[in-house]
Amino acid sequence: MNVENLFSNLPEALSEEIFETLLEKNNLKLERIISSGQSTPENDWYDQEKDEWVVLLKGKAGLRFENESEIIELTPGDHLVIPAHKKHRVEWTDQTQKTVWLTLHY
């Protein structure tokens, strides 16, 4: 059996976020995302075709939903479902360490 670790192979310096597909089958896609202080570009929103389950496993991030002023701070273990077409953006990610996310598009 091939065992890998979600917290290993974290690159040292990242100018861009890394999206890595862990599983893909039928309508399902599981990804690991590694952020290094990036945020969604100003005035951009994610608007996705599918529901997404997301968990933050390391680091920290601020998530915002359209028409909501509150920024939701995510810390390790925090997870939520983002329904399809619920527009959202990542306002910030931790500047002092890598942030590791898992996202399941289903």
Added chain:
Amino acid sequence: MNVENLFSNLPEALSEEIFETLLEKNNLKLERIISSGQSTPENDWYDQEKDEWVVLLKGKAGLRFENESEIIELTPGDHLVIPAHKKHRVEWTDQTQKTVWLTLHY
């Protein structure tokens, strides 16, 4: 948005493992499992209809596959795919703290 945390609401004393469904849709089921030193009963094997992706997020566990003598020790972040009908068992889980798993049946 309803944010929950994978590491909160861990019950104090557990006589049995806790299986909690986080998502269920079509052929997909995502579960959180909390173990407190349990193992698969002697001579029992899991033999599952679907492929399973599993990640250990907290604690430790020993996993064994049929016809293999080696016990694979899983520590936080370790993940693997267990193909359908690949018989496996949990030989042990951490006795000193809760072990938290995510499993995705797909």
